[in-house]
Amino acid sequence: MSRTASVKEPAAETAAAAVDREAFIQEFAPQIKYIAYRLAMRLPPHIEVNELINAGVIGLIDALDRFDPSRDVKFKTYAEFRIRGAMLDELRSLDWVPRSVRRKATVVERTMRELERRLGREPTEEEMAGAMGMEVDDYLRFLQDAAGSAIISVEDLHGHDGEDRDLFETIADPAAADPLEQVRLRETKQSIAKAVDRLPAKERLVVSLYYFEELTMKEIASVLEVTESRVSQIHSQAVLRLRGRLKSFMAG
Numbered sequence: 001m002s003r004t005a006s007v008k009e010p011a012a013e014t015a016a017a018a019v020d021r022e023a024f025i026q027e028f029a030p031q032i033k034y035i036a037y038r039l040a041m042r043l044p045p046h047i048e049v050n051e052l053i054n055a056g057v058i059g060l061i062d063a064l065d066r067f068d069p070s071r072d073v074k075f076k077t078y079a080e081f082r083i084r085g086a087m088l089d090e091l092r093s094l095d096w097v098p099r100s101v102r103r104k105a106t107v108v109e110r111t112m113r114e115l116e117r118r119l120g121r122e123p124t125e126e127e128m129a130g131a132m133g134m135e136v137d138d139y140l141r142f143l144q145d146a147a148g149s150a151i152i153s154v155e156d157l158h159g160h161d162g163e164d165r166d167l168f169e170t171i172a173d174p175a176a177a178d179p180l181e182q183v184r185l186r187e188t189k190q191s192i193a194k195a196v197d198r199l200p201a202k203e204r205l206v207v208s209l210y211y212f213e214e215l216t217m218k219e220i221a222s223v224l225e226v227t228e229s230r231v232s233q234i235h236s237q238a239v240l241r242l243r244g245r246l247k248s249f250m251a252g
Helices: 023-040 049-066 074-094 099-119 125-130 134-146 147-153 167-172 179-197 201-212 218-222 228-251
Strands: 157-160 164-166
Touching: 023 049, 023 074, 049 074, 099 125, 099 134, 099 228, 134 147, 134 157, 134 228, 147 228, 179 201, 179 228, 201 218, 201 228, 218 228
Parallel strands: none
Antiparallel strands: none
């Protein structure tokens, strides 16, 4: 669901140096700001929104340079992936997520997979906390702390060649056009759909509302009639669960 005004499809010369880039940047400015502020809502206060906006502008310029109008991909779709990808790259370069949180997130992923194999179903929060030797409240606090890292981790899938690459950027990238790559991407998208479908009902709903309906955490909290921090916890647990499953798929 897009929240931007209609954007003109660039002509063949748009991607060349002759394009009036300033005009195009102004046209995309609302979408760049929307993506930046949406990311910033779950980031620490010391992360400047303007840094994300500047990165988004760089992503848009990159999209203009790389877009091939002969491919069957709309420029608006391609540009939005590039804009978001540039913002995520900026966050990665800042390395603002504490290492202790990253380590715990890895432990949570591993524990989830182990319990799922042992129980034959998704473990509850109480079972997760017990397996990690934590009180339930401490486990929920960790999920809250991990909310920021989940923004990045949900899109951090590694290709078979070991190159770190945003999955959705890959799907939208006209360069990824060889038949074998397209088959692999189709299988990956099918795997993602299956992994989302297998999430517990509340986690599946939060993921669907956030990533597909583009609701904010505050809006989702209103829909579910829970606190915004509770939505953040559910989202973090869903992302960690998905990341573990998708890593297993990509490794296969």
